[in-house]
Amino acid sequence: MLNATLPTDTRHCAVSALRCIAAEAGDPLAKLFENDGATAHFRANDEIFAEEEAADAVYRVTEGVARICKFTEDGRRQIGEFHFSGDVFGLEYGSHRSVCAEAVTDCRVSIVGRAQLLAKARRDGELANALWRSSCDALHRMHEQLFLLGRANAADRVLAFFHMTAERLNSRGVVEIPMSRQDIADHLGLNIETVSRTITQLRGEGAIRLEGARRVCLDTHDRLYA
């Protein structure tokens, strides 16, 4: 669904709509992006920004999914996080990118200048607060992620990933997973074969059901996943 060509009008999917309501209710970050942001489109797997390049812009996902990653010279990849509709990403304290960003699905993002954002934040306490909140949320998710990578086995990682994705997409029950097995593997610190095998195993245990490779039915309140 998100992989399909984007609609040409400005309607949003259910999740985006929820975020927009929040924005109308006064989220200054959302407002800033909607008023001053330039819109850009990226096709699936396009690079949004690269590691080491100047970090002079900040992004907000309008539609689709983006990933933040780091590479080694031998091609290994770690996906630090995925960003969904309404998420702000690409704001760094340093002047150059320490990570790169890519489109997971076709997606649409809103872009504002970093200097502009920071200058506004310095004058506007509410905006700075929202900025800080966004980092805080990310930090919170990172702690969960660290826990997964450090202490959980493959089954727990995959199951937790499905549940977290369901939550972030506001779709409890049945989730349309927007990312490939390779993306999941690189996010969970596993390899693609292990992810696939683990999904098969979870299916055998009845923890999940599949409707095609990308559509997962979750057995809610099943087992701990954090």
Add this chain to the structure above:
Amino acid sequence: MLNATLPTDTRHCAVSALRCIAAEAGDPLAKLFENDGATAHFRANDEIFAEEEAADAVYRVTEGVARICKFTEDGRRQIGEFHFSGDVFGLEYGSHRSVCAEAVTDCRVSIVGRAQLLAKARRDGELANALWRSSCDALHRMHEQLFLLGRANAADRVLAFFHMTAERLNSRGVVEIPMSRQDIADHLGLNIETVSRTITQLRGEGAIRLEGARRVCLDTHDRLYA
């Protein structure tokens, strides 16, 4: 050294002194803690705050080292990050703690109320900015950490850990590691035996030298570690 009983006067070690200079130069967070903060002491391994409890205070390490961790009910622990002199920690967006904090060494912390800090940040753009910077730094380190846990083998993790610790303690060359093997293991997603064995192996390869279990000499510019 940091494990020894704390001096009773107000002198700081070299690292703290550097941080203090930064503070005098105008770090509003440091100033706030120095002016309005209440001082508290914790003995090594004391709990500073627990998971789930109300997150109504924010902390800044004055001396010593603290760790942020999460537990499973079966006792497994993941240390998300260590905090050194000058680091602010314990600021959460939600009202309750999603992690717990403990003292690694005997340490001294400065404490301010969360509500007070946030109220000030809302009025003071510079303070909000500093707050955001602190989260940003943490986020940056978390990305490195995620990469380590997801994609690096035991040797790379341990070596990277030593180098990062050296950097954060401002001691290139010889580092006094303040934490136990168990702490290192729980931070790197390894077990204690693997950490010990890996250190032995690195010593054999000449990547590090040991002067006692806690003092490590690093072969600077040796191998990639991030």
Add this chain to the structure above:
DNA sequence: CGGTCCTTTGATGTTAGTCAAACGCCGTGG
């Protein structure tokens, strides 16, 4: 000197990684 705690080492087990190939879905073109 004996105890405790932390660290190291050894032997063995388990999990996930690697290498290789087959499957399934889909779009293209004969």
Add this chain to the structure above:
DNA sequence: CCACGGCGTTTGACTAACATCAAAGGACCG
């Protein structure tokens, strides 16, 4: 319509890395 090729996913056989279980050093303190 069906054969072909490409791509993402799954499965299989085997290997490597780390975990687990167990015990022996080694430093520190009473």
